[in-house]
Amino acid sequence: MSPEMTEPEIRKVRQGIKEKYDRVAAAGSGGCFQYPTGKAGMELQGYPPEVIGDFPPEVLAAFCGVGNPFSLGPLAPGDAVLDIGCGAGVDSLVAAHLVGAGGRVVGLDVTPAMIERARAHQARLGLNHVTFQVGEAEVLTFPDATFDAIISNGVFNLTLNKEKALNEAHRVLKPGGRLMLADMVLVAALPPDQAGKVENWFQ
Amino acid sequence: MPGKDFLALILKVGFHRVKLAAYTGFKSSPYTEGALFYGEKLLPGQARDDLASQTEPAAAPLKEVACEPSGT
Numbered sequence: 001m002s003p004e005m006t007e008p009e010i011r012k013v014r015q016g017i018k019e020k021y022d023r024v025a026a027a028g029s030g031g032c033f034q035y036p037t038g039k040a041g042m043e044l045q046g047y048p049p050e051v052i053g054d055f056p057p058e059v060l061a062a063f064c065g066v067g068n069p070f071s072l073g074p075l076a077p078g079d080a081v082l083d084i085g086c087g088a089g090v091d092s093l094v095a096a097h098l099v100g101a102g103g104r105v106v107g108l109d110v111t112p113a114m115i116e117r118a119r120a121h122q123a124r125l126g127l128n129h130v131t132f133q134v135g136e137a138e139v140l141t142f143p144d145a146t147f148d149a150i151i152s153n154g155v156f157n158l159t160l161n162k163e164k165a166l167n168e169a170h171r172v173l174k175p176g177g178r179l180m181l182a183d184m185v186l187v188a189a190l191p192p193d194q195a196g197k198v199e200n201w202f203q
Numbered sequence: 204m205p206g207k208d209f210l211a212l213i214l215k216v217g218f219h220r221v222k223l224a225a226y227t228g229f230k231s232s233p234y235t236e237g238a239l240f241y242g243e244k245l246l247p248g249q250a251r252d253d254l255a256s257q258t259e260p261a262a263a264p265l266k267e268v269a270c271e272p273s274g275t
Contacts, residue, residue: 035229035237036266044266045227066237067227073241154237157204166216170244179218179242182227185206187236 010160017158018111037064042090046071051097055090059121062088065153067182070094078102079148082172084137084165085109085155089118089130095151096130106147107132108140137165145174150181157184206238207259214256218242222255228266236263 005013036044039060042052045068052060069091075081075098083092086107096105107130109115118132135141137152137159150169159165169179206223213221220243227237238260245251 034231041229045229066229066231067225067239069239072224072239156209157235162204162209163212163216166212166218170216170218173244175244175246177244179213179240179244181240182237183209183240184231184235185209185238186204186234187206187226188234190234 005160013160033064035066037061039063041065042068047094048098051094054097055093056124059088059090059093059124062117062121063090065091065182066184067153069151069153069180069182070098072180073178075099075103075149080104080146081106082140082142082147082150082169083107084150084152084169085158086118086132087111087114087153089114089121089132091151091153092118092130092132093121093125093127095149096127099129101129103129105130106142108135108137110134110136138168140168140172142172144171145177146172147177148174149178152180153182154184156181206240209238209240210256213240213242214253217245219245219249219251219253220255221253222258223260225260226263228263230265 077100079099081095086092092107115132224239229237
């Protein structure tokens with residue numbers, strides 16, 4: 001956690017993130033990010049065409065990832081995969097497609113409304129080896145060495161205690177397990193009048 | 204957080220073969236861009252391999268289309 005943040009600031013960040021993603025969940029296809037989303041975003045990031053072709057438009061439209069974690073390496077049939085910050089579940093469902101019915105995927109998100117959307121998408125696709133649950137990256141409820149791979153897309157930048165979240169990811173991965181993340185990072189210094197603003201966390 | 208700092212955190216918690224593999228070309232502001240990170244949990248008795256973490260990826264071309272309405 002940022003050592004310079006006060007408790008009220010931390011509460012404001014958590015509340016701001018929650019409200020933002022409640023709005024995104026409620027908006028359905030009405031939100032808009034600064035980068036391409038939906039099917040166009042998936043195509044630009046090189047998601048497997050066969051997966052894009054198999055998914056219905058309403059599921060594709062829910063994609064707002066910042067990259068393609070699956071480009072970091074293949075998932076094997078039968079793998080157990082955790083998707084941290086699954087949102088409306090698109091990447092979890094892609095993972096389920098890749099690991100097949102012999103595998104297992106768990107999608108985790110802090111926003112209950114997102115989990116509801118993810119479950120609706122799961123039902124639409126009829127995939128039974130995916131489960132979705134509400135939870136936080138910093139406090140994973142799974143036993144040690146549960147997963148073969150962890151994926152995440154645009155979530156760790158919103159996590160207040162990144163080291164704790166990464167420690168938890170390390171704990172629940174099996175030995176040899178893979179961490180495959182897409183995330184938003186700073187590539188240039190913020191102007192002095194914007195640096196340190198609490199609102200940067202959820203704009 | 205800059206990518207190299209996040210990479211350092213991934214190394215710190217114990218992953219190896221850690222790398223910032225690429226920038227994705229998706230920007231949420233003039234100061235922030237998507238990036239891909241990879242790491243592996245060591246197998247028992249396996250020697251650490253930290254070579255990949257020393258390599259900085261090339262900048263990605265900006266990927267954009269007209270922003271379409273969406274959720275997440």
